[in-house]
Amino acid sequence: SAKGEVTPQAVELLEKTGQDAGRQQQLLASVAETISANPEGEMALFDVFFELHHKGRDHRTQQLALLSAVAIFKDLVPGYRIREPSKKDLEVRLTKEVQQLQRSEVAILQTYRRLLPMLEAAMKKEPTVYAGALAALVRVACDFNYRQRLLSTAIKATNSSFQAVRRTMADGLREVLETDQRLDASKELVITIGRIAQAMAGKYRGSTIPEDTRLSNELLKVLLHIPIGKAEKAELTTFQDNLQNVDEDTLKGVAESSISQGVDKLKKSEAELLYEVFVVYLRILRQRHLHGKDLMSSVLTGLARWGQHVNLELLLEIINELRKTVEESIGQANELVALQGLNCALTLLSGPSQALVTDATWLAHSMTGALSLALPSLYSAYSESAEWPPPHCFHLKERRLHVSENELAFCLDTESVPVLVLKCLQAALSCPQAFGKASDAAIAGLVEHLFLLA
Secondary structure (H helix, E strand, C coil): CCCCCCCHHHHHHHHHHCCCHHHHHHHHHHHHHHHHHCHHHHHHHHHHHHHHHHHCCCHHHHHHHHHHHHHHHCCCCCCCCCCCCCHHHHHCCCCHHHHHHHHHHHHHHHHHHHHHHHHHHHHHHCHHHHHHHHHHHHHHHCCCCCHHHHHHHHHHHHCCCCHHHHHHHHHHHHHHHHCCCCCHHHHHHHHHHHHHHHHHHHHCCCCCCCCCCCCCHHHHHHHHHCCCCHHHHHHHCCCCCCHHHCCHHHHHHHHHHCCCCCHHHHHHHHHHHHHHHHHHHHHHHHCCCCCCHHHHHHHHHHHHHHHHHCCHHHHHHHHHHHHHHHHHHHHCCCHHHHHHHHHHHHHHHHCHHHHCCCCCCHHHHHHHHHHHHHHHHCCCCCCCCCCCCCCCCEEEECCEEEECHHHHHHHHHHHCHHHHHHHHHHHHHHCCCCCCCCCHHHHHHHHHHHHHHC
16 A cells, blocks of 8 residues: 555454454454465555554554564565566566566565564564564565665664563574575674674763663674684585485475575675674774673684684784783683683684784783682583573473583583683693793693692
């Protein structure tokens, strides 16, 4: 329907319900079933959802109307962007099937243009009610039109003051990253986070960013799931070999993979994505006095994970910032960030960057200082957690408790002091610029602290 107008079919249905909340909610269920059964022919019935969201008898009906609209629409979203036909396109004679497809696509796009702003407005008023709907939409619509706007809305919601909202949105964004085949959505997500961090730093220059407006740790943890390595996997996989002898599922996978980019383009996309991620990490590292301490853990974990891919010039800047971060953390008695920073520096200097000429004498001294702070936190494998078990690590299935090894390893890597102590020791022994060239006194100090920890 045209903007602001309600289709006659929707008007007729709405008039029959009157102002009875129960009948209006029954209508929502009926319309949802009708659209699901015939989406191409019944898209106009979305007007019922939109009207009842604004003019429903009670608040619950208004909430259900928008939630129902999102629940139905997310199953209709195509995995590509829709281009509206131009005047020249309309002059071209098309088959009935193509015309029907074109009308259906335009109807989906027009519905989305009304649905997305409506959901954005609702999130501002009641984020705890609509966060699940927004997360569900993010999971399916990141290859659809208005991706930048959708991701920006989702990222803002991931910075919500409500923990439940942050977690719900972070789960949605994480799934977007893990399933992103072309890395376009991942790059857009990282760039948007960088813009927000830059804007915050400019607004609160010289003072700490208020807790209710700063970047959330949940959002920074999302970046740890960026899909680096797809190019390498694509290079090792040969889809063309023996296709005539493979089963139907494999053939389907080959067909789906044809929409993803080639290996060269994936490599280029991964390089661009990593660059944007490092820009965000380095910006937060340099402006660490503005952000919360909890962000440093995710930033340092990300740097340690992907730092080997960065060029030597940028790596030198990162090492210098790591030294400042570690020394400040030891001075503030923050053993978690100190150990994260040390592990990051040691890991970066143990790989291809061993030839990097830089002052690394601070590593040995900082290592003993961080270990002395770690002793009180060694009573539990997950001592830094505010809750146990961590989200997503354990789940019940058929009345049995199952563990997600990847999630548990992820949580221990980012928030467990004992695990960090072991990782730092392993990295230090393999890093020639750490204890490989340290003095006997430094090594003696390290051994003494290890005995105390033991």
